[in-house]
Amino acid sequence: MTDTSTYLKQRTNSVDIDLCRDDFPVLRREVHGKPLAYLDNAASSQMPESVIEAYTEYHRRCHSNVHRGVHLLSQEATEAMENARETIRGLINARNNKEIIFTSGTTDAINLVMQTYGRSRIGEGDEIIISTMEHHSNIVPWRMLCDEKKAVLKVVPVSDDGELDLEAYASMFSDRTKLVGIVHVSNTLGTINPVAEVTRIAHDHDVPVLVDGAQAVSHMPVDVQQIDCDFYATSGHKMYGPTGIGILYGKEEMLKTLPPYRGGGDMILSVSFEEVLFNDLPYKFEAGTPNISGAIGMGKAAEYIRSVGYENIHQKEQDLLRYATEQLSAVDGLRIIGRAAEKSSVVSFVMEDIHPHDIGTILDLEGVAVRTGHHCTQPLMERLGVVATTRASMAMYNRKEEIDQLTAALHKAVEIFR
Amino acid sequence: MNDKTSQLYQQVLLDHNKTPRNYRVLDPSDHEALGHNPLCGDKYKIFVNIDENDTVTDVTFVGEGCAISKASASMMTTVVKGKQVSEIEALFHQFHDMAQGKLDPETEPNDLGRLKIFAGVRNLPARVKCATLSWHTLHAALEGQEKVTTE
Numbered sequence: 158m159t160d161t162s163t164y165l166k167q168r169t170n171s172v173d174i175d176l177c178r179d180d181f182p183v184l185r186r187e188v189h190g191k192p193l194a195y196l197d198n199a200a201s202s203q204m205p206e207s208v209i210e211a212y213t214e215y216h217r218r219c220h221s222n223v224h225r226g227v228h229l230l231s232q233e234a235t236e237a238m239e240n241a242r243e244t245i246r247g248l249i250n251a252r253n254n255k256e257i258i259f260t261s262g263t264t265d266a267i268n269l270v271m272q273t274y275g276r277s278r279i280g281e282g283d284e285i286i287i288s289t290m291e292h293h294s295n296i297v298p299w300r301m302l303c304d305e306k307k308a309v310l311k312v313v314p315v316s317d318d319g320e321l322d323l324e325a326y327a328s329m330f331s332d333r334t335k336l337v338g339i340v341h342v343s344n345t346l347g348t349i350n351p352v353a354e355v356t357r358i359a360h361d362h363d364v365p366v367l368v369d370g371a372q373a374v375s376h377m378p379v380d381v382q383q384i385d386c387d388f389y390a391t392s393g394h395k396m397y398g399p400t401g402i403g404i405l406y407g408k409e410e411m412l413k414t415l416p417p418y419r420g421g422g423d424m425i426l427s428v429s430f431e432e433v434l435f436n437d438l439p440y441k442f443e444a445g446t447p448n449i450s451g452a453i454g455m456g457k458a459a460e461y462i463r464s465v466g467y468e469n470i471h472q473k474e475q476d477l478l479r480y481a482t483e484q485l486s487a488v489d490g491l492r493i494i495g496r497a498a499e500k501s502s503v504v505s506f507v508m509e510d511i512h513p514h515d516i517g518t519i520l521d522l523e524g525v526a527v528r529t530g531h532h533c534t535q536p537l538m539e540r541l542g543v544v545a546t547t548r549a550s551m552a553m554y555n556r557k558e559e560i561d562q563l564t565a566a567l568h569k570a571v572e573i574f575r
Numbered sequence: 576m577n578d579k580t581s582q583l584y585q586q587v588l589l590d591h592n593k594t595p596r597n598y599r600v601l602d603p604s605d606h607e608a609l610g611h612n613p614l615c616g617d618k619y620k621i622f623v624n625i626d627e628n629d630t631v632t633d634v635t636f637v638g639e640g641c642a643i644s645k646a647s648a649s650m651m652t653t654v655v656k657g658k659q660v661s662e663i664e665a666l667f668h669q670f671h672d673m674a675q676g677k678l679d680p681e682t683e684p685n686d687l688g689r690l691k692i693f694a695g696v697r698n699l700p701a702r703v704k705c706a707t708l709s710w711h712t713l714h715a716a717l718e719g720q721e722k723v724t725t726e
């Protein structure tokens with residue numbers, strides 16, 4: 158069973174998804190005198206008016222610190238931030254709010270797991286399993302830990318189409334395996350990994366699982382209880398929210414047993430020079446003044462996603478994916494990289510005799526924003542035998558006209574380089 | 576197609592990209608350096624021979640990257656061959672300033688000649704390094720460094 162089947166269980170509603178485009182002010186702008194076709198959503202998605210509003214409202218009305226003041230502004234700020242935590246909890250179906258830790262993003266969330274679980278539970282000769290398609294943020298912390306502890310990093314292979322080799326994965330466990338880290342949706346290829354299945358296999362060996370969900374939450378319903386993962390990391394700015402904010406979900410039983418991450422204010426109950434009593438979850442992991450407006454904005458973004466509905470998002474994005482795949486395949490010398498059966502709305506490609514950076518520049522001058530390069534997945538690029546790709550990544554607000562604009566610009570590139 | 580795209584990707588540039596000049600290993604060579612832009616993966620090796628009068632007698636390159644970086648390397652080799660090291664250094668600085676928008680080759684005095692076609696990158700911050708990579712690498716080779724990284 159694949160994780161996408163859960164789409165069908167989501168509520169349907171009658172939101173006209175084509176109208177949601179109007180909610181995103183930035184999409185009205187022009188670049189280089191052309192209408193903007195924003196197809197770089199995997200790098201960062203745009204914010205709707207409601208998120209921008211909630212974000213600035215905090216600064217206009219109740220800017221103050223949280224969890225500290227008895228005055229009204231502080232109470233309002235605290236309430237807004239805790240409401241955001243609750244909304245995000247609901248979106249990914251965590252059991253309770255103690256399991257939602259605000260971080261500065263996915264990278265920070267993964268580093269939190271590395272610094273707490275990793276450094277306290279992983280030692281010399283222990284093994285960590287990750288996959289070939291991980292983002293650098295789910296490779297580097299583990300490489301650093303392995304170097305520090307003399308632990309071993311094991312890597313699950315992927316197929317030429319960019320799918321995880323589950324069979325190989327299942328055979329990689331030993332009694333030294335201490336953690337599995339797996340990306341939910343590949344930012345480079347769009348591959349949707351069967352994370353529930355990956356988790357089940359790991360749990361058969363009593364090994365906890367960290368899922369990197371940076372690219373998942375904007376596209377598909379994520380139910381951390383159904384996946385049953387021990388940790389789930391994601392970023393606000395990849396789900397229509399602000400930058401510099403994200404969350405780590407952790408199972409309460411797991412989080413309770415972990416040492417704190419950073420030391421400072423808010424994460425303590427009492428401090429003396431001899432002894433520190435740590436705060437309860439989730440605050441134990443939230444040292445210092447948090448990104449309050451970011452958290453509020455991320456909560457609003459979660460609300461926005463819910464109001465549109467995953468069923469609608471899925472239909473629209475898969476439609477765009479089909480259309481883009483079809484149109485791009487017809488461009489001279491274009492080869493799509495990543496052809497997994499289950500894909501989010503990402504099309505990565507290379508073109509014969511045209512370097513991705515030249516494509517990126519030509520597209521930019523034609524008003525089309527895409528990402529070119531290795532997408533922070535160098536080992537994956539190496540595995541697939543490409544130095545860099547051009548990546549068009551679609552969101553719920555994109556239109557077929559934008560894909561036409563992309564295709565036309567690519568035809569122009571072919572013409573220029575002929 | 577008389578627009579920004581074709582102003583940048585002029586025929587000369589495309590031609591040097593397709594058939595780069597002096598594209599070979601120079602063996603033996605007096606100096607060589609490897610230039611690498613880790614951000615986009617562009618990588619070029621540049622080889623130089625210099626005679627006793629400090630004149631570049633031969634200069635070649637090999638490597639891979641985008642059209643702008645490759646054409647820039649190719650045109651650079653054709654321009655610097657036969658020049659004195661001091662002249663080349665001056666040209667390097669002019670080219671660098673042009674790419675960064677600090678020197679307008681149309682209104683200010685310079686010796687850039689046909690290298691002016693790279694002026695278009697000054698409006699594209701992400702591409703400035705592509706145009707200047709080979710120049711940095713040549714500069715490093717002449718200074719006796721073996722490696723240069725631009726970021």
Ligand SMILES: Cc1ncc(COP(=O)(O)O)c(C=O)c1O
Pocket residue numbers: 199200261262263264265292294295340342343344369371372392403533
């Ligand atoms: C799959 C994946 N993981 C992790 C990250 C890191 O996210 P952030 O930069 O928000 O910490 C990204 C973003 O580029 C990503 O795409």
